[in-house]
Amino acid sequence: MPDPTSSAPCISVEGVTKRFGPLTVLNDLSFTVKPGEKLALIGPSGSGKTTILRILMTLEEINGGHIRIEGEQLFHMPRNGGLVAADERHLHKMRAKIGMVFQLFNLFPHKCVLDNVTLAPMLTAGVDRKSAETRAMELLELVGMAGKAKAMPAQLSGGQKQRVAIARALALQPRIMLFDEVTSALDPELVEEVLNVMRRLAAETDMTMLLVTHEMSFAHDFADRVLFFDQGRIVEEGPPDAIFRNPREERTQIFLKKIIAAGHRV
Numbered sequence: 001m002p003d004p005t006s007s008a009p010c011i012s013v014e015g016v017t018k019r020f021g022p023l024t025v026l027n028d029l030s031f032t033v034k035p036g037e038k039l040a041l042i043g044p045s046g047s048g049k050t051t052i053l054r055i056l057m058t059l060e061e062i063n064g065g066h067i068r069i070e071g072e073q074l075f076h077m078p079r080n081g082g083l084v085a086a087d088e089r090h091l092h093k094m095r096a097k098i099g100m101v102f103q104l105f106n107l108f109p110h111k112c113v114l115d116n117v118t119l120a121p122m123l124t125a126g127v128d129r130k131s132a133e134t135r136a137m138e139l140l141e142l143v144g145m146a147g148k149a150k151a152m153p154a155q156l157s158g159g160q161k162q163r164v165a166i167a168r169a170l171a172l173q174p175r176i177m178l179f180d181e182v183t184s185a186l187d188p189e190l191v192e193e194v195l196n197v198m199r200r201l202a203a204e205t206d207m208t209m210l211l212v213t214h215e216m217s218f219a220h221d222f223a224d225r226v227l228f229f230d231q232g233r234i235v236e237e238g239p240p241d242a243i244f245r246n247p248r249e250e251r252t253q254i255f256l257k258k259i260i261a262a263g264h265r266v
């Protein structure tokens, strides 16, 4: 259980560098996240927001720096000039702490909604079918999809698929949830139903949550703290009111002006 009175960070990113070939995507990046904190990562396209989420999920390795999740190093084996997770067991243990929801829902197309949610607990955590289904139905209830438990993904709208993907990510009972532009592939009328689920999760659970989004008004309402990324670094951070209403840094001001000019609410 996250302990909000604890001063130990839930996530600690220290001097992380990530390169793709000659391109430095994260440049000596550092930040910490408190247990239970809701963080929004905003910034221009290509500034490294998705990359840091993928690194936290160990979907990418790093070239330097340290990452600790609940005090434990995520990467520590040097290989080919980079750092990778120590071994499969460690990787498995660390991954179980974190759930991620992606822009594209990536549901298993040949499995019904219920099986999509029960698969990981049964296969990777050894949960028996009955317990996995009971838990899955509770999660589907939470995201408003219990009535579609037997439906196939192709029968669902984008918003419904994304709500199932959220239930699936919650099925392993992660302590940290990462959301990567989860509404950007949705038709505008379906966005709100997914945001409502995330509002509920933020209000009703004490999970630590990191959100990458271009929905600035949602970021404002959702986050305890906002990090503004540019060129692989955090240029400015603070409470949503300070960042959105009164940004100090010129680059933040320019970014927000562009967002408003593009017709988005902040």
Ligand SMILES: Nc1ncnc2c1ncn2[C@@H]1O[C@H](COP(=O)(O)OP(=O)(O)OP(=O)(O)O)[C@@H](O)[C@H]1O
Pocket: 020, 023, 025, 043, 044, 045, 046, 047, 048, 049, 050, 051, 052
């Ligand atoms: N696997 C990869 N190989 C090469 N370059 C990559 C790879 N993944 C990301 N990049 C590059 O890294 C940079 C950062 O990408 P990233 O997706 O983290 O940015 P972002 O801030 O999330 O952008 P957006 O808001 O558009 O999603 C971009 O220039 C991108 O092209």
